[in-house]
Amino acid sequence: MSDYYDLFLAVDLRPDVPEPVLQELRWLLGQAEMPPVLQSADWESHGVPWRVFDGGEASHSFDGVDTCVLVRAVNKPNPDGSVPWALTVRTCIHEDEFGVMMEVVEWLLRQATTEGWVGFLRDSAHSHSLIAATSTVA
Template sequence: MSDYYDLFLAVDLRSDLPESALHELRWLLGQAEAPPVLESADWESWGHPWQVFAGDSASHSFDGADTSRLVRSVDKPSLDGGAPWALTVRTCVHDDEFGVVMEVVEWLLRQAITQGWVGFLRYSGSDEVQHVVRHQSGFDVVDVREVRKQIRVSWS
């Protein structure tokens, strides 16, 4: 049995995203043809590039669907007055592909304006969940610790 990661990202990207980055992002989401040059990862070390965030199907390892959505956030202008790009991604990542996908996440978060929590990782081999937290100098993957006070809601 293979191990997988459940990756969820919710992030706003710069309103002035360069056309080359936007084209590559759309390709990664499965919404465009491949650009002539890919900057998001060292694809040669992985054999060939693939659309890591293409979704719209049931996840084969986790409940729910793998999906991705990129829209303009016209109701929430950025400090420069432009409309940032709002991106949400939920995808299942095979353990063997984790390294290249995290390279793509790093490239993506370099384009982001969101600070703080931007997503989570869940590992199929355990109940482990980690937060993805973006800051000015990069991002961290932070272990989630059990808290003493828990909210419990029972359905009747």
């Protein structure tokens, strides 16, 4: 029997996320066409790229729904008046996809302004652990 992981992320991203990164993130969320160049993971070593954060249906291994939302956080602008991006993802990952998912998460968190804990990961066979990120913006 295979293990599955339930990944939950809630993170704010820099207001000035570069357009190629934003385009790729939207594709990963299932909200845009695939960009010509993918930077989020070493896709060649993992096979065909797929939309790792795509949601909108019941999770096949955990209670609830796999979902993803990316919006501008207009209700909480930065002190300089810029508006960050707010991202929430909940998705189920097969153990064979875990490596690529963690590459994508690491790529994404380079754009994060959230300090401290940004989510959790739970295994279908064990207890859960936490994922942390610190701000990459000075």
